[in-house]
Amino acid sequence: AQKITQTQPGMFVQEKEAVTLDCTYDTSDPSYGLFWYKQPSSGEMIFLIYQGSYDQQNATEGRYSLNFQKARKSANLVISASQLGDSAMYFCAMRHLSGSARQLTFGSGTQLTVLP
C-alpha cells in the first residue's frame, strides 16, 4: 500500500530564509512520481514540483527544489528565500506510474507560516 507521511503539522520561517518541508513515502513499486502542491488560504491546489523515481537529479523549479533521497524514501521540499506569499498548506503526494490507476496519495500536509 502507498503511504505518504508529513511529520510537521506546522512550520515557521523568517522571510528571506530557506525552509525544508519533510516528506517520507512507502511503496514497493519501483516506478512512481512524487509531487508537491501548495494550497493557499483561498483553497486551490497549485502544482509546484515533480520528481520521478528514475530521475537522476533532484528537481528544481525556481525557488523550489526537491531533496530526493531514494534509499531513505524521502522527498523533502526546499523553499529558498521565503516570501510572505509562501504562507500556505503544502502537500506531498505520490503517484504510481505503472498500471492504469494513476491516483495520487496525499500526505496530511504542513502549514507553513512566513514571518516578516
Place this chain on the structure above:
Amino acid sequence: NAGVTQTPKFQVLKTGQSMTLQCAQDMNHEYMSWYRQDPGMGLRLIHYSVGAGITDQGEVPNGYNVSRSTTEDFPLRLLSAAPSQTSVYFCASSYVAGAKDTQYFGPGTRLTVL
C-alpha cells in the same frame, strides 16, 4: 484556456437530499478524478476515470456515484447526503500516458450537509 472548472463553489444540503457536483476540463485529459478534503487531512480519492466510459473506485467511494460519458465531463453524484459528507470536493485531470502525470485541480466545491 479554462483548465478544470467545478460548479457550484458552495452548496448546502439537508440530510437525505441528492445532488450532482459538476466537473469539466478542456485540456483533452484522459484521466479525471474526484477527491475530498477534510480538516487536518490530505485529499482522499473518491472515484476516478481513465477515459470515457471507464470509471473505478478510489479510497472512499461509499455514498458517491460517477459516470464519464465524454472526455470533458466527470460529474459526482451524492445519492443521499449525510453530514459525514460535509467536505471540500476537488476534481482533477491529467494525461494518462507519460511519466510526469501532473494532475491539475479545479477550484473546489465546499459542501455542507445539515
